[in-house]
Amino acid sequence: MASLYDRWLLPKLLTCACSSPPMMKQRAKIVPKAEGRVLELGIGMGLNLAYYDPAKVTEVKGVDPSPELRARAEAATHDPALKVSVVDGTAEALPFPDRSFDCVVCTFTLCSVHTPPAALAEARRVLKPGGRFLFCEHGLAPDPGVANWQRRIEPVWKRLAGGCHLTRPVSSSIAAGGFRLERVDRMYLPKTPRFAGWNEWGVATPA
Structure with missing residues (x-):
C-alpha cells in the first residue's frame, strides 16, 4: 500500500521537478518525432502529451503503475485531435500484444523502473518490425567527479524521488538491451545540478 508521501507529496514534487524548463525543452526535442501508434512508458503526469503531433500520431497509449500519476x-x-488512453501497468510487464506499436517513447523513466533490461525487452517485444524507440533519459555522468557525487547522493535521492536512480548508464544500457542506436545526443542540462543533469537522448531500433 502506498504511503501518504507516495500518494500526495511525491506526485507534486515530481511534477515540479519533471516540468522544469530544461526538461521540458528536452521533451520537445524527442516527442514530436513519434509516428503511428505510440506507447509511452511511464507516462507519469502526462507532460509529453502536449508535444505529440496528431497529424503523425494515430494514438498514444500510456502506461504507469501509479494511480495518482495516471489521474494527472x-x-x-x-491537442483534442490526439487519441490518448492511460492504463495501469509496469514497463517490465506491458499489457499489450507483440508487435503492436510503431513507436515506443521513454522519457525520464528508465531511471526509476525496477529492472531496466526487462523494460527494454518488453519495449522490443511490443514494437512492430521497423519500429522506433525514442528516448530521453538522465543517468550516469561521464565525469568521474560528478559520478562520485551521484553515487554518494543516490541512496537518499532514491527514497525522496520515487526510486529514481542517478547512476544508471543510458545509451549503453539501451544498446545492451537489444537496440541499435541510430542517433544519440548528450549534454548536461543547463540550470540543473550536475549530479542530476547528465542527459542522453536519441532514436534506437530493435537490433
Whole structure:
C-alpha cells in the first residue's frame, strides 16, 4: 500500500521537478518525432502529451503503475485531435500484444523502473518490425567527479524521488538491451545540478 508521501507529496514534487524548463525543452526535442501508434512508458503526469503531433500520431497509449500519476496524465493538456488512453501497468510487464506499436517513447523513466533490461525487452517485444524507440533519459555522468557525487547522493535521492536512480548508464544500457542506436545526443542540462543533469537522448531500433 502506498504511503501518504507516495500518494500526495511525491506526485507534486515530481511534477515540479519533471516540468522544469530544461526538461521540458528536452521533451520537445524527442516527442514530436513519434509516428503511428505510440506507447509511452511511464507516462507519469502526462507532460509529453502536449508535444505529440496528431497529424503523425494515430494514438498514444500510456502506461504507469501509479494511480495518482495516471489521474494527472488523464487530465494533462494535449491537442483534442490526439487519441490518448492511460492504463495501469509496469514497463517490465506491458499489457499489450507483440508487435503492436510503431513507436515506443521513454522519457525520464528508465531511471526509476525496477529492472531496466526487462523494460527494454518488453519495449522490443511490443514494437512492430521497423519500429522506433525514442528516448530521453538522465543517468550516469561521464565525469568521474560528478559520478562520485551521484553515487554518494543516490541512496537518499532514491527514497525522496520515487526510486529514481542517478547512476544508471543510458545509451549503453539501451544498446545492451537489444537496440541499435541510430542517433544519440548528450549534454548536461543547463540550470540543473550536475549530479542530476547528465542527459542522453536519441532514436534506437530493435537490433
